[in-house]
Amino acid sequence: MIRFILNNKTIKTSEHSGMTLLDFVRYEQRLTGTKIGCREGDCGACTVLVGTLNGNIIEYQSITSCISPLGNAHGKHIVTVEGTNLKDKLTTAQEAMKANYATQCGFCTPGFVVALTGFALSNSNKTYSKALDAISGNICRCTGYKSIEKAAYQVVKKLENQDKNSFKWLIDNGFIPEYFKGIPQRLKDIEAESLKQPKGKYVAGGTDLYVQQADNLIDNSVHLIQEKNFLKGIEINSGICSIGANATVTDLWNHSELNRYFPKLKKHLKLVSSEQIRNMASFGGNLVNASPIGDMTIFFLALNSDIIIVNPDGKERQLPLKEFYKDYKTYDLKDGELIKTISFKLPTTNSNFNFEKVCKRTHLDIASVNSAIHISIDHETIKEAHVSIGGVAAIPKYLHETSAFLKGKLLTSEIILKANEILQNEISPISDVRGSSDYKRLLARQLFFAHFTELFPKQFTLNDFVQHA
Known part of the structure; x- marks a missing residue:
């Protein structure tokens, strides 16, 4: 029942x-x-x-x-x-939509109202940008977004004096019923x-x-299995982060300690779907979906993650994530087995992480090509490198040869250009609705270069690579 x-x-x-x-x-x-x-x-x-x-x-x-x-x-x-709904009047979110003429046919309006109400109930900072994040998964086909954005701003202005986590305040101010x-x-x-x-x-x-x-x-x-406690949680011990397979992108987003290790974490995660999906989709599900362009799969591959797999009897085995995928939608998981945790070494003062994604629209879209890198530098020498890329092979691709080539090399534009040549030999994109194979090769090159211009802006510009590539 x-x-x-x-x-x-x-x-x-x-x-x-x-x-x-x-x-x-x-x-x-x-x-x-x-x-x-x-x-x-x-x-x-x-x-x-x-x-x-x-x-x-x-x-x-x-x-x-x-x-x-x-x-x-x-x-x-x-x-x-x-x-x-309130008994005799509109709620704050409903009134904001009405006052700003933020509805025409009205089909999408309930979703926007619920999302804005959820924003008011959430623990997030009550800023305008956070309000726009809250409705990022809601599409309107006829009104136009400026009036909806104005409605969101009106909600934010009324929340400025909110008592933190106070149902009473939200009830008294017309956000939710008693x-x-x-x-x-x-x-x-x-x-x-x-x-x-x-x-x-x-x-x-x-x-x-x-x-x-x-x-x-x-x-x-x-x-x-969403509510199974042994699949939940995020733990950090001795420089290792272990994430339960049922954890969500939102759990990662809200984890203050991980945001210190990954200063651009929220920027990266904002490229992953919408707030509604980030609230419900599990990391374990993303990994076993085995999509060649799974955003979080590419993310965890670049962190050289390990996974723990558990069978119905509770017996566990550990496996590098880069060895998990065998062929298109095929992976090393036996009947009844579940991914239990995903673990990886946290970045240090000498290491850097970056995630890039290109799709037909900036947000709420499937990648044409996505890529991530985790690279450690000591005295201009690359001590360790892990590069992953999606959309260019039958599986989410860990670039074994490219990563191995970078290790021990000086961090120079010449080395990066040579690494791109190896990368191009490692990938095998096909033409599909997200782009031709040539286009995906170009994206793979540009995203690989973008990692270095993003992580080392004083040392590299895109021109350093493009004019020689």
Whole structure:
């Protein structure tokens, strides 16, 4: 039995746990404000909030309900646009959209309202840029974004005097209805009841599987693993970072210590999907998706990561991530096995990390080519280098030969140019909808050079490479 709170109503349902949350909300509960758009998590019309109890505090995040399994709602507070409504007036987010003429056909409006409400409920800094991040996964096809951006700005201005983490302040100022105050205690009554899991296909966040296999997952048993504690968390010990396979990009984004080790971490992660997807997609899922252009896979390959794999009996084995992939969508994972953790050495004062990505639009898009590098320098000598690249081979590509060539060499433009020649021999791009093979080779070259101009701007400019390449 799946139990959760939907707006102000406690839900008990025996519906299939693989059913999408969107379909349950619309067709079983008749809450049709949550719209069906792309069914791929791209447009944000189906945005809802998920409130998760953490001790005595409830934390809210926005997700796209069209690719989220119903079973993942167990023990949570799910908020649709109807659940944000006040009795006799518009909420602050609704009023901001109205006052700035930020809606025309209205189809996308509920998603924007829910996302802005989630922003108000979040622990993030209440800045205009953060508000725009919050609605980054919401697409409008007719209004134009300036009026929506003005609405977001109006919400931010009203939040300037907010009492931190205060439901009372948000209720008093018209952001959320009064029933939110009682949700933490109501969730405690549900939390103790674990969801019984059938045998079936493992599903974590579902953001890839539900795009490709939604009909199959709805009709067959799924084994939901998003809430398994042994797959959660981020730990740092003795210069090693270990990340649970169920951790999300948002977990990485919010980790203050990792942001000190990776000063440009948020800049890199902002290139990964939208806020709604970053809130729900797991790293383990990204790795076993085995997409040749998986952003976080390329990220972790350049960090020379290891993975721990666990079988149903609890037996573990460790494997370098660069040895995990065998061929297109083929990897070293036996039946019943799960990736448990991803671990890597943290950057030091002598090492640098960079991630680059090119796609048809800057954000919310699949890469044409992406690349990352982790390089250690001592007295102008490259002591260690790990380079990865996506979109140019059948697998997410760790560049063994290029990385080995760089090790022990002086950091000069001549060496980098020679390394690019080796890189070009290591890759084998094909022509597809994201570009021709020649175009991808050009991108691979430019991104490789970009790593050095970004990390060592006083030493290199793009002209140092392009005129000789």
